[in-house]
Amino acid sequence: MKEPMQKSELGTLRMGVSACLLGARVRFDGGHKQNRFILDMLGQHFEFVPFCPEVAIGLGTPRDTIRLVGREDSPRAVGSRNPDLDVTDALRDYSRKTAQELDGLCGFILKKDSPSCGMERVRIYNDKSMPHRNGVGLFAREVIKANPLLPVEEEGRLNDPALRENFINRVFVYARWRALRQQGLTKAGLIAFHARHKLTLMAHSPQGYRELGPMLARLDDVSLEELGDQYISRLMELLKTHASRKRHVNVLQHLLGYLRKCVDSSARADLVDVIDAYRRGDYPLVVPVTLLQHHFRRNPHPYVSQQVYLNPHPRELMLRNAL
Numbered sequence: 001m002k003e004p005m006q007k008s009e010l011g012t013l014r015m016g017v018s019a020c021l022l023g024a025r026v027r028f029d030g031g032h033k034q035n036r037f038i039l040d041m042l043g044q045h046f047e048f049v050p051f052c053p054e055v056a057i058g059l060g061t062p063r064d065t066i067r068l069v070g071r072e073d074s075p076r077a078v079g080s081r082n083p084d085l086d087v088t089d090a091l092r093d094y095s096r097k098t099a100q101e102l103d104g105l106c107g108f109i110l111k112k113d114s115p116s117c118g119m120e121r122v123r124i125y126n127d128k129s130m131p132h133r134n135g136v137g138l139f140a141r142e143v144i145k146a147n148p149l150l151p152v153e154e155e156g157r158l159n160d161p162a163l164r165e166n167f168i169n170r171v172f173v174y175a176r177w178r179a180l181r182q183q184g185l186t187k188a189g190l191i192a193f194h195a196r197h198k199l200t201l202m203a204h205s206p207q208g209y210r211e212l213g214p215m216l217a218r219l220d221d222v223s224l225e226e227l228g229d230q231y232i233s234r235l236m237e238l239l240k241t242h243a244s245r246k247r248h249v250n251v252l253q254h255l256l257g258y259l260r261k262c263v264d265s266s267a268r269a270d271l272v273d274v275i276d277a278y279r280r281g282d283y284p285l286v287v288p289v290t291l292l293q294h295h296f297r298r299n300p301h302p303y304v305s306q307q308v309y310l311n312p313h314p315r316e317l318m319l320r321n322a323l
Ligand code: SF4
Pocket: 018, 019, 020, 021, 026, 027, 028, 051, 052, 053, 054, 055, 111, 114, 116, 117
């Protein structure tokens, strides 16, 4: 049975989802593509906002399938069996309008391979009916274009533990940013936001870590609004970079440095062993992080306790158990 949605410190978190992934019978064959991870795990933390662009423009269920044809940058959506059925304009108009109105979302999960919802590698057929996997669904294209900061991912890619964690991590960073903007952006708020995400950024991009601090030092040269936009746009881009095991080890060792003076040599040796075992791939990331959390609970440190890195997303999602 589905657990009730848990309250977040960030309020209600809304996630856009291709409706068929939630079990709605909106596919061409009258079926759905329900995804248990989305429904059972993410459903405890997010309020879903379903979209089915094909049904929204009046295509029935069941219906003839459509496919993309023509050029990669401006394909047309036509009937697979009846090329005279051309829904390009209807689909594009709906998608553009809808994409402009997604302001309340903190993430979007799309159905892969769909000529409407697919985010990448969607088949586009040439004039000889040969498919090339280089397309983007018409709806997906507009969602991404109109909402460049919004974390967007495909359901198929969420089966990969690293991509799954990366996506949810970005969703929560974006939700925190939205919460900050809703409170009203201040110089102190922007600097505190960056301070909280320093170790997270370090795990994804040490170069970005070195870049974003000095960027904030330009606060006297450009307006706060402008700098905030530049900052979050760069941060969200940098966080797409895979946080490798090696970079996590760097961050874990950095955290260990804050405990050197307050734990005894035996506890320190344990921490070094556990981090080393993680580095070798013997343990998942959750093990050294949990041990560090334990020690920081006993020995709180003001810099570390504000770091998002130790608690980036709800523990029940178990996203670090397979990293
Ligand atoms: S992939 Fe998109 S358009 Fe197709 S059924 Fe699912 S929600 Fe509708």
